[in-house]
Amino acid sequence: MSSATDTSTGAVNExxxxxxxxTRTTRPRVLxxxxxxxxxxxxxxxxxxxxxxxxxxxxxxxxxxxxxxxALTVEQDPKQLRQRTLRSAAQLxxxxxxxxxxxxxxxxHVPEHTQLAWILSCLTGFGQANRMTQFKxxxxxxxxxxxxxxxxxxxxxxxxxxxxYRADRVPVGEDQRxxxxxxxxxxxxxxxxxxxxxxxxxxxxxxxxxxxxxxxDPVGKxxxxxxxxxxxxxxxxxxxxxxxxxKSAVTDSDREIRFDVDQKxxxxxxxxxxxxxxxxxxxxxxESFAGKGYGDLKGAVADAVAETGGAFRERAxxxxxxxxxxxxxxxxxxxxxxxxxxxxxxxxxxKVGLLPPAQGRSR
Ligand code: TYM
Numbered sequence: 330m331s332s333a334t335d336t337s338t339g340a341v342n343e344x345x346x347x348x349x350x351x352t353r354t355t356r357p358r359v360l361x362x363x364x365x366x367x368x369x370x371x372x373x374x375x376x377x378x379x380x381x382x383x384x385x386x387x388x389x390x391x392x393x394x395x396x397x398x399x400a401l402t403v404e405q406d407p408k409q410l411r412q413r414t415l416r417s418a419a420q421l422x423x424x425x426x427x428x429x430x431x432x433x434x435x436x437x438h439v440p441e442h443t444q445l446a447w448i449l450s451c452l453t454g455f456g457q458a459n460r461m462t463q464f465k466x467x468x469x470x471x472x473x474x475x476x477x478x479x480x481x482x483x484x485x486x487x488x489x490x491x492x493x494y495r496a497d498r499v500p501v502g503e504d505q506r507x508x509x510x511x512x513x514x515x516x517x518x519x520x521x522x523x524x525x526x527x528x529x530x531x532x533x534x535x536x537x538x539x540x541x542x543x544x545x546d547p548v549g550k551x552x553x554x555x556x557x558x559x560x561x562x563x564x565x566x567x568x569x570x571x572x573x574x575x576k577s578a579v580t581d582s583d584r585e586i587r588f589d590v591d592q593k594x595x596x597x598x599x600x601x602x603x604x605x606x607x608x609x610x611x612x613x614x615x616e617s618f619a620g621k622g623y624g625d626l627k628g629a630v631a632d633a634v635a636e637t638g639g640a641f642r643e644r645a646x647x648x649x650x651x652x653x654x655x656x657x658x659x660x661x662x663x664x665x666x667x668x669x670x671x672x673x674x675x676x677x678x679x680k681v682g683l684l685p686p687a688q689g690r691s692r
Contacts, residue, residue, distance in 0.1 A: 356388060356389050356390045357389050357390070357497035357498060358389060358390045358391075358392065358494055358495060358496045358497050358498075358528075359382070359385045359386075359389035359390070359391050359392070359496060359497065359498045359499070359500065359533075360391075360392040360393070360490065360491055360494050360496035360498075360499055360530075361378060361382055361392075361393055361499055361500050361501060362393070362394045362395060362396040362399075362436060362490060363378070363379075363394075363395060363396065363417055363421070364395075364396045364397075364399050364400045364417075364553075365395050365396070365397055365400050365410065365413035365414040365416070365417040366400050366403075366405075366413065366553050366554070367413065367553045367563070368412075368413060368416060368563070368565060369416075369420070369563035369564050369565035369566060370417070370420050370424075370563075370564050370565075371551055371553060371556075371561050371562055371563050371564065372541055372551060372561075372562035372564065372602065372634065372638075373502065373540075373541035373550060373551035373552070373561075374502075375424065375564060375641075376538040376541050376602070376605045376606075377501070377502030377503070377535070377538050377539055377540070377541055378500060378501055378502055379421065379424040379425075379426075380424070380538070380605070381500040381533060381535060382421075382424070382425075382426060382431075382500055383424060383425035383426065385498070385500060385533075386426060386427060386430045386431045387430065389497075389498065391426075391430065391431035391432065392431070392432045392434070392494050392496065392666065393421055393426050393431050393432070393433055393434075394418075394421075394432075394433060394434040394435060394436055394662065394666075395414050395417045395418055395421075395434075395435045395436060396436045396487075396490065397410065397414045397435055397436055397437050398436050398437050398442070398443065398486060399436070399483060399486060399487070400413075400414075401479060402477055402479040402480040402483050403467075403477070403480065403554075414435060415649065415652060415655050415656075416565075416645075416649055418433060418435070418655050418658065418659055419645050419648035419649045419651075419655055420564070420565075420641075420645045421433060422644075422645075422648055422655075422658070423641050423642075423644035423645035423648055424641060428658045428661070428662070432662045432665045432666055433658055433659065433662045434659060434662030434663045434665075434666045435659050435662075435663065436490065438659065438660075438662075438663035438666075438667075439493075439663055439666045439667050439670050441493060441667065441670035441671055441673070441674040442486065442489050442490055442493060442670065443486070443489070444674050444678075445489040445492065445493050445670075445673070445674055445677060446482070446485050446486040446488075446489040448677055448678075448681060449485050449488050449489055449492070449515050449519070450482055450485045452515055452518050452519060452522075453482075453485050453511070453515065457511065457514070458481060458482065458484065458485070458511075461483075461484050461507060461508070461511070462507060463483075463484075463504065463507070463508070464476070464480060464481055464483065464484075466555075467480060467554065468480065470554070470555065484507075484508040484511050484512075485511075485515075487505075487508050487512065488508070488511060488512040488515045488516075491509075491512050491530050492512065492515070492516055492519075492527045492528075492530070492673075493669070493670045493673050493674070494666070494669055494670070494673075495527060495528040495669075495673070496528065496530050497528055497530060497531065498530065498531050498532075498533045499512075499530050499531070499532055499533060500533040500534075501532060501533070501534060502534065502538075502539050502540060502541075502550075503534055503539035503540040503550075504540070504550060505532070505534075506532055506534060509530065509532040512530060513529050513530065515527075516528065516529045516530070517529055519677075523677075523680040523681060524680065526673075526676065526677065526680060537601060537604070537605065537611075538601065538605050541598065541601065541602065542594060542595075542597075542598040543555075543556045543557075543560035543561065544559065544560045544561070544562070544574055544575065544577075544578040544579065544595075544598070545557055545559040545560035545577075545578070545579055546560055546579065547578075547579055547594035547595040547597075547598045548594055559574055559577065560574075561574075562574060562575070562634060562638070564638050564641050564642060564645070565642055565645060565646065568635045568638060568639055568642075571631070571634055571635070571638060572631040572634075572635060575599075575627050575630050575631040575634060576624075576627050576628075576631060578595060578598075578599060578627060578630075579595045580593070580595040580596050580599075580623050581593055581595060581596065584622060584623070586600070586615060586618040586619075586621065586622075586623070586626055587615055588600050588611050588612075588615060596623070596626070599626055599627065599630050600614055600615065600626070602630055602633070602634070603626070603629055603630045603633055606630075606633040606634065606636075606637050607633055
């Protein structure tokens with residue numbers, strides 16, 4: 330177990346394999362998705378999740394994609410959802426996910442996810458689902474009784490996304506930990522009841538960047554749904570907009586640059602972002618800013634974000650224009666994903682006792 334993550338190193342990992350369809354035999358499998366609920370991914374998505382996905386595609390059989398069915402758990406404009414789904418796929422590739430190495434797919438193109446989700450929802454206690462804090466937070470944020478049943482069962486669909494590929498590792502931010510725990514529970518419950526079927530997946534959460542905070546309210550996390558525009562760095566925004574937001578980030582009335590999440594959450598967040606983007610340990614940064622002020626720290630963060638964000642933005646905006654190419658990547662991804670997903674659903678249907686449709690006997 331590495332100190333930076335809580336991911337297990339227990340799964341098989343015997344180096345790179347040759348042809349992709351066989352990679353599973355020699356490499357552990359990784360899976361993760363993003364929701365297409367904004368025009369742009371934000372810095373939290375990038376540092377907390379996507380940055381981990383990129384190196385993992387070199388020593389894992391990787392499945393990455395866009396969770397468009399999850400996006401429907403809150404109201405979406407249909408045209409915008411389609412656009413955002415393609416934009417999200419483009420951003421995964423811009424972040425470094427290589428369609429030659431990874432299976433990149435769109436959740437709704439693999440209908441087996443919802444088939445498995447039904448089976449898993451029949452194994453999920455109402456009380457257990459009711460304890461999911463993300464549902465409570467989102468429902469409390471204005472939805473109240475209007476929150477959909479889909480939002481409530483969201484973590485069960487997420488469990489299906491993961492279990493259907495028998496993923497060994499799931500790189501996500503800290504906010505997904507509880508959903509991963511439910512996924513692990515459901516895998517173990519199914520295996521116990523029906524015999525070994527699913528891999529119990531390990532969360533891969535990098536402690537230092539698992540929860541990038543909101544710039545305007547550094548006690549909260551940077552979030553598509555909860556942050557005010559001032560608190561969130563959208564990677565596809567004009568660099569000058571993001572520079573302005575960083576320069577206006579909330580800090581504290583003190584003047585000292587040190588890493589203290591409880592007493593100085595704003596400064597700690599800026600140090601975290603700079604450390605992640607520059608690869609310099611936080612302690613080294615703190616030493617280098619001795620005697621300097623918050624303006625210097627913000628300037629360094631703005632430069633680092635502009636550098637990484639600029640290259641990302643250019644690649645992503647270019648790819649977004651390549652619609653046919655993106656659609657072809659998603660079609661190839663769905664084909665490979667369905668090969669695996671359909672076999673797992675057939676096995677699950679059989680194990681739980683569903684009668685298979687008789688072949689060629691319809692009248
Ligand atoms: P989503 O789209 O909200 O976020 C995508 C990824 O970004 C991480 N993240 C953060 N990490 C650090 N700091 C932050 N402030 C921050 N905000 C978001 C999220 O943890 C996530 O990893 N339920 C998932 C999508 C999903 C999924 C899956 C993930 C659907 N099925 C199966 C893994 C496996 C979600 O809402 O991600």
